[in-house]
Amino acid sequence: MIVLKKLLVATDFGPAANAALTYGQALARTFDAELHLLHVMENSFLRASPADPHAHKAAVLRTLHEQLTAGDRPKTHVLVETSDNPADAITEYATAVNIDLIVMGTNGRSGVAQLLVGSVAERVVRTARCPVLTVKHPEHEFVVPDEAPQTTAQL
Amino acid sequence: MIALKKLLVATDFSEPSDAALAYGRELARSFGAHLVALHVVDDVLMRAVGSDGFVFVDPELQTSVETAAQKQVDELFSDEDRTLLHAQGVTVTSNAPAFAIVEYAKSHDVNLIVMGTHGRGAMAHLLLGSVAERVVRIAPCPVLTVRHPEREFVVPDALIAVVNATR
Numbered sequence: 001m002i003v004l005k006k007l008l009v010a011t012d013f014g015p016a017a018n019a020a021l022t023y024g025q026a027l028a029r030t031f032d033a034e035l036h037l038l039h040v041m042e043n044s045f046l047r048a049s050p051a052d053p054h055a056h057k058a059a060v061l062r063t064l065h066e067q068l069t070a071g072d073r074p075k076t077h078v079l080v081e082t083s084d085n086p087a088d089a090i091t092e093y094a095t096a097v098n099i100d101l102i103v104m105g106t107n108g109r110s111g112v113a114q115l116l117v118g119s120v121a122e123r124v125v126r127t128a129r130c131p132v133l134t135v136k137h138p139e140h141e142f143v144v145p146d147e148a149p150q151t152t153a154q155l
Numbered sequence: 156m157i158a159l160k161k162l163l164v165a166t167d168f169s170e171p172s173d174a175a176l177a178y179g180r181e182l183a184r185s186f187g188a189h190l191v192a193l194h195v196v197d198d199v200l201m202r203a204v205g206s207d208g209f210v211f212v213d214p215e216l217q218t219s220v221e222t223a224a225q226k227q228v229d230e231l232f233s234d235e236d237r238t239l240l241h242a243q244g245v246t247v248t249s250n251a252p253a254f255a256i257v258e259y260a261k262s263h264d265v266n267l268i269v270m271g272t273h274g275r276g277a278m279a280h281l282l283l284g285s286v287a288e289r290v291v292r293i294a295p296c297p298v299l300t301v302r303h304p305e306r307e308f309v310v311p312d313a314l315i316a317v318v319n320a321t322r
Contacts, residue, residue: 002177002178002181004181022157023157023297026157030185030186031185101299106291106292121291122288122291122292125272125287125288125291125300126272126288128302129302130302131178131299131300131301131302132299132300133297133298133299133300134291134297134298134299134300135297136294136295136296136297
């Protein structure tokens with residue numbers, strides 16, 4: 001028997017993350033689970049930045065709240081963490097509060113870089129102790145370079 | 156609202172795959188979806204040609220490997236699974252398992268792929284990558300990766316039962 005009582009949706013506010021949130025909300029409703037919505041901010045306290053980091057954090061929190069509907073709110077936790085390593089921040093939070101499932105978007109913001117070094121979601125898939133549901137932006141579909149040569153070699 | 160009408164559990168019959176099947180079954184029940192278990196059979200002939208030199212492989216070997224795999228994948232489901240979830244075991248022959256899984260998902264309108272991952276170390280991932288990671292990257296639909304919970308400690312079933320009971 002599986003346990004799905006605490007779900008974590010990690011968002012970077014990209015289209016894939018929004019799709020992930022839809023899945024997270026549907027799963028939370030179906031399994032009557034708690035929904036944790038997390039955004040990991042870059043550690044702007046350490047950087048030269050024109051914006052006030054505290055104000056920025058408050059704005060991010062507001063945006064997170066706006067993503068939820070009235071149906072979600074009673075069992076929802078919204079939070080912002082600050083870290084230079086989002087994947088580790090996500091898995092650490094998941095371990096700390098005993099999350100049963102992490103839901104996140106892939107190819108959110110990393111673009112070409114993720115082909116080279118792996119995306120945040122891939123790192124979470126590798127390192128999280130709990131199951132991870134990765135969701136793509138619906139329109140997003142592309143051929144991956146490293147699978148193609150192998151297939152051709154077989155022909 | 157999300158559409159979950161057809162779930163695909165990709166299995167290599169390992170412990171993480173069994174954990175993935177448990178999630179697939181539960182999700183299929185909750186969403187009233189069809190459940191398919193897919194096992195990718197090694198293409199023995201192609202494997203032999205791929206290695207250096209000529210290797211003679213009895214063509215019957217492939218057939219017997221495929222028959223055995225089909226039997227094993229069928230045994231994953233109970234009669235209840237078959238009636239309730241229209242559960243079905245299928246095999247596909249390929250030496251590129253991630254590609255084969257994604258192809259199947261695309262051609263059969265799968266809404267969600269569920270797979271087990273082996274909790275290997277960071278180095279192994281850099282060198283090899285895992286099938287699940289590739290599927291995550293190239294799948295057209297969402298992918299649920301399930302890691303065998305007690306993998307790292309190599310625990311007997313009894314301890315797993317205790318851990319589950321305390322949760």
